[in-house]
Amino acid sequence: MSNTTGINDGAARILIETRALTKIYDGTSGSPPAVNALNLKIPAGEFTAIMGPSGSGKSTLLYLIAGLAEPTAGEVLIDGVSISSLSDTARARMRNTRIGFVFQRFNLLGFLSARDNIEAPRLMGWKQRGSPRAIDDLLVAVGLEKKRLRKVSELSSGEQQRVAIARALINDPDILLADEPTGNLDSRNAEAVLDLLLKLKDELGLTIVMVTHNLDVALRADRIIQMKDGSVERELMTNELDSSSEWAQRPAGHIRP
C-alpha cells in the first residue's frame, strides 16, 4: 500500500524531503542512531502525523527538519534545497522565515502576556519575512483575543498551547512543526487545538508535521508515519484506511490512555 518515499510522487510539490537522514548524538557512539537513514517526502499542504514509542526519534526528526540539529549523515531538503548546503546565515533565515516550531514543552515565558509571548521572537530580533502576520490577527485566529493581555501563567494548558501555535506563526511560515501539541491536554482541549491546526492548514495553506501519541489525533491528519528505533516502521494515508485495516483494529500500540 505504501512505502517510505513515494506515495505522492508526481502529485503535489515535495516541500520537505529527507534522504538517508541519520542522527547520532555526540557522546552516544555505540548506541543506536536516534534517527536512522530515514527517507521521507512530504508534499506541500499535507498534514502528517508522526507516531511511535518514546525514544523512537520523533522530536529529533523535527529538530533535524527545522535545522535546529545537525544530521550526522544524510540531508534535509526544503523545497528541493539541501539545508546543509546553506551558510549558517542562510539556514537561520530559512528557519526563521519558513518554519514555525511548537515545542514539546510550551517554552513560553509565564510572566509575559499572551500578546508579548507571541511577539517575543520579533522582539528578540529574529529575521522576518516581508510582512509578518499581525499579532492581533493571530490572537483572533487562535481564539485568544479577549485574553491577549493575560499573563501566560494564568492561562489554561490548552490556551497556552494556542499561544505557542500563534507564536510559531508570527513570521508567516509555510511549514509548521509541532511536537506533541496536544500531549498535555485533556480531550476537549486537545480537540480544540487540533481543530485550530486543521483550520490554519486550510486558511494559511500550511504544511504541518505533528508528533502525537494519540491515534485519534493522528487519524485526523492526511498521513500517519509510525517510527521505531529511528526509522519509519510503516505509514499510511488516512483516507485509505478502512475498518478492516490493521490500524483500525489494532492501533499503533503506543497510544496513551
Ligand SMILES: Nc1ncnc2c1ncn2[C@@H]1O[C@H](COP(=O)(O)OP(=O)(O)OP(=O)(O)O)[C@@H](O)[C@H]1O
Ligand atoms: N540531546 C540529546 N543527547 C543525547 N541523546 C539524546 C538527546 N536527545 C535525544 N536523545 C536520544 O535520542 C533518542 C531519540 O530521542 P527523541 O527525543 O527524538 O525521541 P522521541 O521519539 O521524541 O521520544 P518522546 O516520545 O519521549 O518525546 C533517545 O534514545 C534519546 O535518549
Ligand SMILES: [Mg+2]
Ligand atoms: Mg519527543
